[in-house]
Amino acid sequence: MTSFDVIVVGGGPTGLSAAITTARKGLNTLVLEEHPEIGHPLACGEGISADKLFSLENMPKPNENIDKEALRLQNQGSFVERAVNAQRFFFGTKGVATANISTFTINRPLFDKFMAKNAQQTGVELLLKTQVIAIERISKGLLVKTTNKDHTANIVIGCDGPSSHTVRMMGLHPPAEYVQGVEYKIQGIYTDALDFYFNFKKFPSMHYGWVFPKKLHTNIGVVVKPASKPMQILREFIKSLNNKEIESATVVQKIAGIIPASGPIPKNYSANFMAAGDAAGLTNTIFYGGISIGIHSGMLAGQVAIEAHEMGKFNEEQMVKYHEKCQSSPYTDPIIQHAHDILYNKFTANEVETFGSWVDGWDITTLNTFQKTRLFLKALLKPTMLKKFRDARIIAHGFSKSRDWGF
């Protein structure tokens, strides 16, 4: 049995970010990952905000040199696949709102591998093929039982993704709701924007469908309600795009995963423990992006772990500081969950289309006073929608809050 200052469960972006943060300050840090390879299996649309990619601490930087391992995966360039400066939001057939956010599509397995390499260079010990099966309290810290050796630590950071077991092992409540995401990676490029389709008339079980251009491929996926048939909906969604080339394109990879959809879990800490990223329900529940949020929340957990070691205090009083830091971060703003509830649960398909027709042609993430006034005037002309005017404003507000932290 080996003792560590910090054990991180999960070698995704959240866990690697937490580990980089603590190892950088000299804490003896171990990452445990159940899969044999970092970045696999892939479950991601691979879209990310350029602002976050360049500004967020612990993000791998796109200009890092490619090493042999990376070259094996991708023969040219870095993990950045394509710079995309426009987003389009299709609301049924009635309106197309836009956003001009600088984003990238990435090669996510490569991205995660860059983070892992950075973590190891910082001094992190990384154990693959090691699944955490139990966490027990001992007199000094936590005992982490795995499919291989057991380890102890003063602090465990649970970054084990959407179906987190560490959260349950520590007696905390996991996210109450999830959505399912499925995607085909197809050969060829069919759009120059990140396209989002909100088509509730045709697809009542779908939250949205996406078409993201990469370097040589396109990611086409759907996020659907639980207990619906994701692959069938994806195939129908592809047909609904009315593009014969897309329909006949070679599918090079099929991807599936779940995403927390109920917002941050009510309590993400206990003595000696913090949960971050998807494990703590920290995703944007309008667009379901979680890479940047995971990297940021992992960093916050790492910072609190450092402070705890400096003070020699690992009790709840210390760990609550992490919860407070998360709560004051923009991605936990309740307006995002509120907008999610209205868009996906409260508005009818007709109301979503009407909303789309109101914002047609506008950058929905930066509505100005003139546009807000026009929105109100349009609502005045349609008495059934006047009552929904506040809700429409909340959706627009949620979209604008998601500018940096959506994907």
Ligand SMILES: Cc1cc2nc3c(=O)[nH]c(=O)nc-3n(C[C@H](O)[C@H](O)[C@H](O)COP(=O)(O)OP(=O)(O)OC[C@H]3O[C@@H](n4cnc5c(N)ncnc54)[C@H](O)[C@@H]3O)c2cc1C
């Ligand atoms: C279809 C789909 C499309 C998406 N598209 C986007 C997008 O375009 N942009 C975006 O920002 N986000 C997207 N997301 C969300 C994003 O992928 C996640 O938010 C992100 O991966 C969260 O990172 P994480 O490190 O918290 O969790 P994960 O990436 O899930 O990493 C958790 C790690 O923990 C490991 N693990 C789990 N249990 C154990 C255990 N008991 N012991 C040891 N290891 C364990 C897992 O193997 C995994 O490697 C998408 C998600 C899906 C499903």
